[in-house]
Amino acid sequence: MLVNGDMALAHNVVVLDFETTGLSPDNGDRAIEIGAVKIVNGEMVDTFQSLMNPGKKVNTFIEQYTGISNAMLRDAPSCQIVMNQFADFIGDFSLVAHNASFDKKFLDAELDYCQRNYKGQFACSLLLSRRISLDAPNHKLGTLVAYHQLPTEGLFHRALADANMTAHLWLYQLALIQQKAPHVELTFDVINRLSRIPKAKINQYLTTL
DNA sequence: TGCCAGGCCCTCTTTAGGGCCTT
Numbered sequence: 001m002l003v004n005g006d007m008a009l010a011h012n013v014v015v016l017d018f019e020t021t022g023l024s025p026d027n028g029d030r031a032i033e034i035g036a037v038k039i040v041n042g043e044m045v046d047t048f049q050s051l052m053n054p055g056k057k058v059n060t061f062i063e064q065y066t067g068i069s070n071a072m073l074r075d076a077p078s079c080q081i082v083m084n085q086f087a088d089f090i091g092d093f094s095l096v097a098h099n100a101s102f103d104k105k106f107l108d109a110e111l112d113y114c115q116r117n118y119k120g121q122f123a124c125s126l127l128l129s130r131r132i133s134l135d136a137p138n139h140k141l142g143t144l145v146a147y148h149q150l151p152t153e154g155l156f157h158r159a160l161a162d163a164n165m166t167a168h169l170w171l172y173q174l175a176l177i178q179q180k181a182p183h184v185e186l187t188f189d190v191i192n193r194l195s196r197i198p199k200a201k202i203n204q205y206l207t208t209l
Numbered sequence: 210t211g212c213c214a215g216g217c218c219c220t221c222t223t224t225a226g227g228g229c230c231t232t
Contacts (some may be wrong), residue, residue: 022214099229101230102215138229196217
């Protein structure tokens with residue numbers, strides 16, 4: 001059974017990634033693509049991907065950064081249609097993203113537009129990496145995928161490709177924590193405490209779990 | 210005309226500044 005709240009299990013999540021027109025929905029930026037991977041009992045069992053027409057043109061930087069052109073978005077379904085479908089896909093699952101504060105802002109904004117919401121909580125693979133992969137050169141998604149030798153199709157900055165890589169990273173991170181704390185049930189509460197604990201206290205926290 | 214993100218986290222810190230991440 002999937003459980004909401006602090007007892008939500010970290011092996012049952014939806015890992016998501018947005019491509020957007022810019023950095024902030026508060027400045028009028030909108031989502032242009034959503035990609036997500038559903039993980040159940042540690043297995044990647046389903047995916048969701050769709051472009052969406054934001055009702056405005058994307059600039060040249062975004063076209064080049066994502067490879068998503070205005071021509072591709074012209075015939076895409078509206079954000080409202082896509083996000084309604086995505087809200088159904090999420091269901092009661094808790095959520096994971098790389099730099100989750102960014103994706104949460106856009107998820108909240110886009111679901112507000114279509115008067116939908118979600119019950120799950122967020123965890124962040126970036127914050128977690130800063131605690132458990134101290135030797136990584138940096139904590140960009142692409143760097144971590146290469147550093148940990150995780151599966152990749154060589155495509156970056158497209159929503160489903162990035163969500164897939166984040167899903168592999170998330171499962172790797174859970175396995176790493178489980179190695180250090182074999183008998184601990186990895187709930188969102190445990191993960192999110194670990195993601196925010198002072199670095200000097202990480203080992204102490206892991207040994208006392 | 211001029212504005213233009215924000216949360217996290219480190220340090221030359223807390224009456225602050227700047228780099229890291231995401232598009």
